[in-house]
Amino acid sequence: MDLSALYQSIILDHNRRPRNFRELVDADRRSEGRNPMCGDELTVWLKMDGDRIDDVSFVGSGCAISKASASIMTTTVKGKTREEASALFERFHDLVTGSPAARPDDPTLGSLAAFSGVSRFPVRVKCASLAWHALRAALKGDDAASTERQ
């Protein structure tokens, strides 16, 4: 299998220079994501403006896939409504799990399409979705999410 399908250059770039990689001091929500299988942990902060995500950030340690996924997630969901973000997570989840419903050429995925290669590496699906689980928990008002309790 071609490793460049997994580690696309945009993923390597976000791994090296993660965006929105900071604590959000005026956040109104925060949630920790944890993958007990590998020990990866990250925290997602949200600042809501009504139903809209006004600002979002993350901090954590993890592999290139989980870090790049968190970074690209923050750039993608900023400005979106809670509903739009949830819908995006579903399309992203379809993509990384290789679901028959996945549409890698869906233009609304934007940079998230770079994770299409993950579906061929089943052990890395949880890395790619960790930040999204934390985001969803934060949107629901929970303070923690685990890849093992979804």
Place this chain on the structure above:
Amino acid sequence: MTLAPRSEFPLLAGNPDLCYLDSAATSQKPRAVLDAMRAYYEHDNANPHRGAYELSVRATDRYQESRDRIARFLGVPDSATLIFTRGTTESLNLVAAAWGRANVRAGDGIVITGLEHHANFVPWQQLALEKGATLRICDLTPTGEIDLDCLTGLLDARTRIVAFNHVSNALGSINPVREIATLVRERCGAIIVCDGAQSAPHFPVRFDALGVDFYAFSGHKMLGPMGIGGLVGRRSLLERMGPYQTGGDMIESVLDDRTTWNVLPHKFEAGTPNVAGAVGLAAAVDYLDGLGMDRVAEHERLILEAAIGSLGELEGVHVLGPPVSRRSGVVSFVVDEIHPHDLATVLDQQGVCVRAGHHCAQPLMRRLGVPATTRASFYVYTDVSDVVRLAEGIARAQAMFASPSAPRR
């Protein structure tokens, strides 16, 4: 050169390009082990200790012979003090439950170390929480070994249990078991529990010379099948302990209002035993003795030296743990700018199997100040060429993650 030919291991023979460097997690199995288990089921299978017919007697004999054989391998003179369990985890839980619950009281001390696998950490932590005892965790030296001065300071008259591993699964550190046992005996009457999951497979172990009270091991890490392992204990302690689980086979007499227990080892083996597993493990120790445990240790040392040598030549690769002279066939390392999980994926694409993560030793990872490591571990079928492929794979991963252009294959 490997010590044992790959051709004798069906999985390795069937995958000639596979570079299996995860034997500390589980070993591959020689044909002799698989054949012995198959022969048991094809010729001798019945429920042991029960049937008044010849086939059941044969099954009982196979089970008992296996126990005797494994006891001899581990230097256990009295084979009735070798209890079969599912493996190290169950053995340690047995001691925590059957000895710990009856003997540990509020305010007592339980001493473990920061080097432990979760299997030798969580049972003691939970016992301490249940009883209101104090769990004391011994510090490690900068090379990831038990700090004996710190250990000495943690022992007092109220220390009831001291538990530590013989060899660290995460770093390969070999702990001076006899020295620790002496140190404990001089200071308190605690029982001494040794987690031998990573020592029994890799060098000669004699329980009667270790000076500990309990020694736990797993069959699947020493060429045997999964689901069988054991606990060796001092007879005087085992006899005073109540059972771990209750049910069939472990009883002497069941009255309406009470039950008396069977003799050792049966008191601790409730239910139909894993006879095929025991037979397979006996075949595994036969195989190991055929190779010679001294030669197994020597072979792993040569591979280890080669591994530490080649990884040391790679810039940005940091090997954790003690020097080769105090280390078993395990190399744990971190690579600058590459997370172990990513490294393992890149290596996997080249047919190199390594473990990435916390190695069921999160307390150790915190003490080392790393979230995870990559671990390569060796055994009798490992060759120096496997180590060369590991080093090449790491170099390739470094090129991929350093390069700002598109990754190479």
